[in-house]
Amino acid sequence: EGKNMRRCMLSCLVLQVLIIILERRFGNSQNVTVVMMMMIRDEEENVRANLGKWERIVDYLVCGVDERTKDGSGRTVAEIIGHKPHWIFYFRFENFGQGRTVVLREAWRKFSHASHALIIDPDWLPIEKTLIKDQLDFEHRKFSFLVYDRNGLTTRNVAWLIRHEEGLEFRYRLHEVLVLPKNSIYNTTNLRMLSWQVKEVEVKGRRTWHTTEHGNATNVGHSMSYKRYLRDLDLLYLDLEELGPNDPHTLYYLGATHLACIDAILGVGFHKLTEQVLYHINQGIFYLEQRVQPNIIDLANRIGGNSEETWAAVRWLAHSYHNYKRDYNKAHYWYKKCHEMDPLRVDCATFHASLYRTSGDYTSAWNSILIPLQFDFTDGQRTFAHNFYIYNCTLPLEASLILLPLLEAQKPHEKHFLDQTGIPGIPISNWLILLAFGRRLLLHAETTCIDPSRKFISAQPEDVEQAHHRYDSLQEYVTSAQGPDITSRCLQHQSAFAAANYDPNHLAMLVRWGLHICDDADTDNSSSRKRRDEL
Numbered sequence: 001e002g003k004n005m006r007r008c009m010l011s012c013l014v015l016q017v018l019i020i021i022l023e024r025r026f027g028n029s030q031n032v033t034v035v036m037m038m039m040i041r042d043e044e045e046n047v048r049a050n051l052g053k054w055e056r057i058v059d060y061l062v063c064g065v066d067e068r069t070k071d072g073s074g075r076t077v078a079e080i081i082g083h084k085p086h087w088i089f090y091f092r093f094e095n096f097g098q099g100r101t102v103v104l105r106e107a108w109r110k111f112s113h114a115s116h117a118l119i120i121d122p123d124w125l126p127i128e129k130t131l132i133k134d135q136l137d138f139e140h141r142k143f144s145f146l147v148y149d150r151n152g153l154t155t156r157n158v159a160w161l162i163r164h165e166e167g168l169e170f171r172y173r174l175h176e177v178l179v180l181p182k183n184s185i186y187n188t189t190n191l192r193m194l195s196w197q198v199k200e201v202e203v204k205g206r207r208t209w210h211t212t213e214h215g216n217a218t219n220v221g222h223s224m225s226y227k228r229y230l231r232d233l234d235l236l237y238l239d240l241e242e243l244g245p246n247d248p249h250t251l252y253y254l255g256a257t258h259l260a261c262i263d264a265i266l267g268v269g270f271h272k273l274t275e276q277v278l279y280h281i282n283q284g285i286f287y288l289e290q291r292v293q294p295n296i297i298d299l300a301n302r303i304g305g306n307s308e309e310t311w312a313a314v315r316w317l318a319h320s321y322h323n324y325k326r327d328y329n330k331a332h333y334w335y336k337k338c339h340e341m342d343p344l345r346v347d348c349a350t351f352h353a354s355l356y357r358t359s360g361d362y363t364s365a366w367n368s369i370l371i372p373l374q375f376d377f378t379d380g381q382r383t384f385a386h387n388f389y390i391y392n393c394t395l396p397l398e399a400s401l402i403l404l405p406l407l408e409a410q411k412p413h414e415k416h417f418l419d420q421t422g423i424p425g426i427p428i429s430n431w432l433i434l435l436a437f438g439r440r441l442l443l444h445a446e447t448t449c450i451d452p453s454r455k456f457i458s459a460q461p462e463d464v465e466q467a468h469h470r471y472d473s474l475q476e477y478v479t480s481a482q483g484p485d486i487t488s489r490c491l492q493h494q495s496a497f498a499a500a501n502y503d504p505n506h507l508a509m510l511v512r513w514g515l516h517i518c519d520d521a522d523t524d525n526s527s528s529r530k531r532r533d534e535l
Helices: 001-027 044-057 071-079 096-111 209-214 225-243 248-266 277-292 294-302 307-324 328-341 348-356 363-374 388-409 433-449 461-480 493-499 504-513 528-533
Strands: 034-041 060-066 086-091 117-118 124-126 141-150 155-161 169-171 177-180 191-200
Touching: 001 044, 001 209, 001 348, 001 493, 044 071, 044 124, 060 071, 060 307, 086 096, 086 169, 096 169, 117 124, 155 169, 155 177, 155 209, 155 388, 177 363, 225 348, 248 294, 248 307, 294 307, 307 328, 307 348, 328 348, 348 363, 348 388, 363 388, 388 433, 388 461
Parallel strands: 034 060, 034 117, 060 086, 141 191
Antiparallel strands: 117 155, 124 191, 141 155, 169 177
C-alpha cells in the first residue's frame, strides 16, 4: 500500500507540473500576467513622471535600486505602484548586463508564476493608448515594441517582453543583449510585433542618473555628454578584453561610440580638427572597418548577431569618410556598399546624393535621390537605427536642392513649355512638374527641419533661404511666360495632360510628397482621369 501511495503521489505531482506547463504554453490572453522590472539610480523624477503610465498592463513589479542612489527613487516606486504586488531591493550596480541579470533573477525568485516578463528603463514614457495587453499570448516567446530614441531622430524595435522563465540573462556590460536560456521549457523563438510605442524622454534640468553620474546637463542632453561616452568606452573596452578582439557587437559599438564622442565635443556645424577629435575619428573608423571584415560578418551571422549592425557600420564608415576625412573616393565606395546591402533604406542613397551635389555632379545626385523619393517610410523600416528624420527632413530638402541647378540649366526659352524635352537622363520629362515638385519638397522639408537641434540637415539655414529665392525666380519666369500656375498643390492644365503618361511609380511619388492631379474640371483627358483614379 505504501508503494502504491507513493506512486499515486508522484503521478499527481507529475500531472500538476504538466498542467502548469500546458497552461503556461497554451493559455489564452485572459490568463496573461506581466511582471515588469527595471533598475534605477537617482531616478525619482523620471519614476514619478513615467511609471504610473505602465500601470494598466502590469500585474507585478520588481525594481532593483543601486545602493549609491542619493534620492528617494525606491520610495517613489513603492508610492506609485505599491497597491500591486511588488519587490524593491537594493544592490551594487556594476554594469548594465550584470544589473539587469540581477533584476531578472529576483523577478523569477519572487514572481515565477507570472506568464510574461517586461524589462523597461525609468526614462521610458509609454504612449498609453498603444498599450494593448490583449496582444500578448502564449503562442509567441518574444514580443517587440517600438521605442523612439532620446535623440529624437531614430527608432528601434525592442524585444524586451518575453515569456517568463528561469535562466534569462543579459550579455555585455553596455548595449546589453537579452539571452534566452538554452535549456528552456519553450521550444520556439517566434516573435510577435506589438502596437506598443514608447518614448525615451530626457527633460533638460530634470535630475536623473545621467546628471548625477555625468555632470550637469548640456545643450545636447545629459545622456549624450562627452563624459558619458568616455564611461561607455571604458565598459566597451572591458567587454573587448573579456570576449576577445573579434566580438562583432563590441566592435560595432566601439566604432559608433567614438564617433558619438565627436558630436558631443563639437556639436553642429564646421570646426577645426583637434588632436582629441582626430583620435576619435581614427578610432571610430578603425573599429568599424574591423566590424565589416568578411570573417567578422560571418561570425556575426553564425552566432545570431544583429545583421543590421553590419549595415550600420557600413553607413557610419561612409559618413566618416564623407564628413570627417573628406576622402570622397572611399565615401562613394561605402555609400554604394551600404545601398546594396539594404536598397529600401533611404539613408545612404540620400547622403550619397548630397555628396554628388556638393561635388557638382547634379545628374548623378538626381539619379541617386530619385530612388528613395519613391519609397514609403515604412518600406525601409527596420528594428535598429531607423531614422525617420532623414526621411521626413533630409531627403526632401536634399532633393529640392538637387533639382534647382538642373531646372535652372534646362530652363525653357520658349512659351511652348510642353515642347521642351526637359532635363536629360531623368524619368520625369516635364519641366513644369519638376518645378512644382521641387518647390513642394522644399516646403515639406521646411516644416520638418525647423528644430535647430537636428544634426542631419544637409544645408545651412541661409542655403534654404537662398533656395526659396531661386524657386521664386523660376516661378516668376513661368508666370511671365504665361505658363500654368504651379503654386497650388496640384498639377493643372498642361501639366496634368503630361502627367497622364508617366510611370505609375513616379506619379505615386508625386502624390506621396503632396503634389496631386487636379479635379476633372481642369481637364477632360480621360487617360488622366483614369490614372488619377488608379492612384
